Amino acid sequence: MQSIQIETEYVTLGQFLKMIDVIGSGGLAKWYLEEYQVYVNGEIEQRRGRKLKPGDQIEIPDVGKFEIIE
Template sequence: MQTFSLEGEYIQLIQLLKAMNWVEHGAMAQWVVEEGLVKYNGQVDYRKRLKVRVGDIIEFDGQQVKII
């Protein structure tokens, strides 16, 4: 599992996907969320603007990241 150090209170889900280089661009990040390909704390979540905070775990395409 990878980790991502949060610099503020939160990061939006689609921004996190781009920051992790799991997607090539913002439109692709929005698409994978809309298609239900991303899990937030073990559950599929369709919110593109979801606020990801310290302690959350995001899963996509066999990869996981924990927010620290």
Template sequence: MDTVEISDDVIRLGQFLKLANLAESGAQARDLVADGEVSVNGEVDTRRGRQLHRGDVVEVDAPTGRRGATVG
């Protein structure tokens, strides 16, 4: 699993999905979150605006398998 560095102390889930290349666009990030296909630290989260902190693990259920990244 890759670690994706952020410049601030926190980042919103929707932004992180794009930054980590787990979503191709903001619209896709919104759909993934709304459909319950995104988990943070092992728990499904449907809040696109959730604030992530360093060390949080984000995973996405994709058609090609589960992919993820750690906030760094």
């Protein structure tokens, strides 16, 4: 599991996908979440605006597992 450090209170799921280079721009987040499964804390998440805070775990099949840290 990779640790992803943030310096703000939270990042959105769309920002996170861009941070880990899964998408090239924030505009692709909606499309990506419709086409691929992304799990946040074990549940499928399709909202690009979902706030990810330290302690949240994100799993993207064929990409990896990540944890948000401060």
